[in-house]
Amino acid sequence: MGAQKNEYMLEMSGISKAFPGVKALDNVELKVKPGTVHALLGENGAGKSTLMKILMGIYEADEGTVTFKGKLLRGRRNVRETMDVGISMIHQELASFSQMTIAENIYLNREPGKGLFVDDAQMNQDTIELFERIGMDINPNTKMRDITTAYAQMVEIARAISLNADLIIMDEPTSAITDKEVEMLFNVIRRLRDEGRSIIYITHKMDEIFKIADEITVLRDGQFVGAKPISELDSDQIVSMMVGRQLVQLFPPNEAVPGETVMKVEHLSRKGEFDDISFEVHKGEILGIAGMMGAGRSEIMSAIFGITKPDSGTVTVNGKELSLGQPKEAIEAGMAMLTEDRKGTGLFLGLSVNDNIGMPSLRDFVSKGLLSQTRLNKACEVQIEALRIKTPSGKTVIRGLSGGNQQKALLGRWLYCKPEILIIDEPTRGIDVGAKYEIHKILCDLAKNGTSVIMVSSEMPEVIGISNRVLVVSQGHITGELQREELTQETIMKYAAV
Numbered sequence: 001m002g003a004q005k006n007e008y009m010l011e012m013s014g015i016s017k018a019f020p021g022v023k024a025l026d027n028v029e030l031k032v033k034p035g036t037v038h039a040l041l042g043e044n045g046a047g048k049s050t051l052m053k054i055l056m057g058i059y060e061a062d063e064g065t066v067t068f069k070g071k072l073l074r075g076r077r078n079v080r081e082t083m084d085v086g087i088s089m090i091h092q093e094l095a096s097f098s099q100m101t102i103a104e105n106i107y108l109n110r111e112p113g114k115g116l117f118v119d120d121a122q123m124n125q126d127t128i129e130l131f132e133r134i135g136m137d138i139n140p141n142t143k144m145r146d147i148t149t150a151y152a153q154m155v156e157i158a159r160a161i162s163l164n165a166d167l168i169i170m171d172e173p174t175s176a177i178t179d180k181e182v183e184m185l186f187n188v189i190r191r192l193r194d195e196g197r198s199i200i201y202i203t204h205k206m207d208e209i210f211k212i213a214d215e216i217t218v219l220r221d222g223q224f225v226g227a228k229p230i231s232e233l234d235s236d237q238i239v240s241m242m243v244g245r246q247l248v249q250l251f252p253p254n255e256a257v258p259g260e261t262v263m264k265v266e267h268l269s270r271k272g273e274f275d276d277i278s279f280e281v282h283k284g285e286i287l288g289i290a291g292m293m294g295a296g297r298s299e300i301m302s303a304i305f306g307i308t309k310p311d312s313g314t315v316t317v318n319g320k321e322l323s324l325g326q327p328k329e330a331i332e333a334g335m336a337m338l339t340e341d342r343k344g345t346g347l348f349l350g351l352s353v354n355d356n357i358g359m360p361s362l363r364d365f366v367s368k369g370l371l372s373q374t375r376l377n378k379a380c381e382v383q384i385e386a387l388r389i390k391t392p393s394g395k396t397v398i399r400g401l402s403g404g405n406q407q408k409a410l411l412g413r414w415l416y417c418k419p420e421i422l423i424i425d426e427p428t429r430g431i432d433v434g435a436k437y438e439i440h441k442i443l444c445d446l447a448k449n450g451t452s453v454i455m456v457s458s459e460m461p462e463v464i465g466i467s468n469r470v471l472v473v474s475q476g477h478i479t480g481e482l483q484r485e486e487l488t489q490e491t492i493m494k495y496a497a498v
């Protein structure tokens with residue numbers, strides 16, 4: 001069989017791209033057939049997002065060519081041009097405009113018009129139809145700021161579909177959505193594929209690869225490792241292509257010995273979010289909070305930490321009742337929280353990796369009233385090493401790091417603070433297979449050293465793997481409490497689906 005001219009919808013060849021201090025891509029190729037789902041895989045910092053940004057025209061490659069539907073695309077091109085030829089991308093970092101409605105966000109810059117005015121009714125109708133196609137039911141007039149990360153992600157997907165693209169790039173689309181939505185998304189993807197469209201799918205979740213991908217391409221440290229149909233591979237082979245070594249994918253032992261009660265939450269309620277939440281947290285335990293997306297887990301945590309104000313109930317830390325809605329008091333009482341929306345509430349994108357890590361501990365680096373940047377940098381570099389954060393140096397601005405590496409830096413922060421109570425929402429979202437273990441190890445170590453870790457997670461294996469105890473939340477209520485010995489997917493699901 002000779003090389004057919006139109007065998008591939010997309011051919012990227014010999015792509016190289018350097019950033020100051022990093023060779024992000026080195027002679028990489030990616031070939032995608034029409035009507036296929038092509039998974040693009042690799043560890044954090046491997047170059048996946050960069051390759052996709054080159055495809056979109058966000059970055060210009062230093063070398064290499066991009067051929068789409070038989071036509072060579074210009075190296076220097078803008079996103080508009082790329083979208084016009086039929087390629088569309090859902091970004092890893094959501095970039096929606098929070099004050100706009102869902103419909104406005106989807107039809108931004110191409111609103112259906114009535115003369116000079118936007119035809120709102122038409123736009124809302126179009127949005128509803130679009131949502132129907134993907135099985136989503138939400139009012140198009142809702143403001144973006146009022147929806148959860150999961151819904152924002154679905155809105156992005158709806159937008160890409162509305163553009164009727166032949167090739168849709170999804171960069172970790174399911175990182176913020178749980179099982180039910182994932183099924184919904186996969187159904188949409190299959191429908192698009194059957195229409196002859198192609199999807200480039202980036203994920204760190206192994207089970208998804210086997211569910212949805214037809215072919216894979218693996219990158220490692222900016223290099224092309226290989227491309228194969230999924231039918232020729234098993235999960236171990238894929239992992240070793242990704243990490244370049246065999247990996248025993250286990251959870252670290254949780255040696256924590258839970259002690260006395262350090263925190264008591266009693267009858268906490270917030271209208272429309274959760275109702276009558278009561279539980280205790282012990283010293284040095286990992287308390288898993290399981291449940292489906294939208295169950296109210298993050299809302300409960302935000303209220304406990306004081307980001308939102310509950311209508312009633314109490315939070316008591318070490319015998320002292322906190323004033324509600326006062327994060328400052330929570331912090332003073334020894335609490336720290338890492339939210340699921342890192343970009344909105346966690347990262348300082350314009351600051352260096354070191355400053356992001358050292359931020360809450362700056363006091364530790366002050367002597368005689370002066371901040372010692374040298375000491376701060378030294379201490380942070382230890383963390384960078386320990387977490388294997390891929391960055392040219394600690395002084396690099398964090399915006400330039402890959403998504404997963406930004407995440408690791410945020411985690412590094414809590415290693416210093418050694419808070420008494422750490423609330424952490426989806427700790428390994430967007431983290432590659434190799435680094436997940438490292439993060440679980442950190443959480444186990446924190447617990448062993450006396451920190452109480454409250455871990456909200458939608459990943460069952462993780463909840464089961466490292467929790468001492470698990471609370472299951474469903475529709476704003478705690479529906480079950482499980483001890484370590486009782487933890488299985490089935491027992492958790494039984495309570496989560498109440």
Ligand SMILES: Nc1ncnc2c1ncn2[C@@H]1O[C@H](COP(=O)(O)OP(=O)(O)OP(=O)(O)O)[C@@H](O)[C@H]1O
Pocket residue numbers: 019020022023024042043044045046047048049050051092390391399400401402403404405430432
């Ligand atoms: N704008 C930028 N400036 C400087 N360096 C960058 C920039 N964008 C990416 N890099 C670097 O290029 C490398 C590849 O990053 P990229 O975001 O493509 O990784 P990735 O495979 O998408 O990782 P992840 O799974 O964590 O999202 C990283 O070392 C990153 O720090």
Ligand SMILES: [Mg+2]
Pocket residue numbers: 048049050092171402403404
């Ligand atoms: Mg990425």
